[in-house]
Amino acid sequence: MEENNTPRWFSELTQEEVAFIKNFILSSGSIKDLSKTYSTSYPTIRKRLDKLIQKIQINERKDNDTVVKLINQLEEEGKIDQDIAKTVVLEYSKSLNCLIID
Structure with missing residues (x-):
């Protein structure tokens, strides 16, 4: 939310x-x-x-996705940069959007 x-x-x-x-x-x-x-x-x-x-x-699904949660956790722990985390989550989200069937 x-x-x-x-x-x-x-x-x-x-x-x-x-x-x-x-x-x-x-x-x-x-x-x-x-x-x-x-x-x-x-x-x-x-x-x-x-x-x-x-x-x-x-x-x-994105809200509950383990990959997104992991990336966010790594960013919160300072293990990866915030910009990198945002980029990875955005690209991953785009790949999920490809699942929408026309």
């Missing part, structure tokens, strides 16, 4: 993804209604929703 209690997965969403989630909620979770809002097909909206679900799951 960040200092303002916003979950990290939420802070990593794009503005477009946040708008999509907002529209999803406003349509009471109806993919059919959402497809009308976006003037696109049900399968297209379903695919977009599935990608968002995957993104959230991967970000949740």
Whole structure:
């Protein structure tokens, strides 16, 4: 969690993804209604929703990932530089994001 209690997965969403989630909620979770809002097909909206679900799951995994925890621990103990720790975690996170299926 960040200092303002916003979950990290939420802070990593794009503005477009946040708008999509907002529209999803406003349509009471109806993919059919959402497809009308976006003037696109049900399968297209379903695919977009599935990608968002995957993104959230991967970000949740990052929060509990042993590799990320180890890097953070090494940085806290002064065994590696903060910039190096950030770079390693960022690159590792990018590799996890590759798991999102198009």
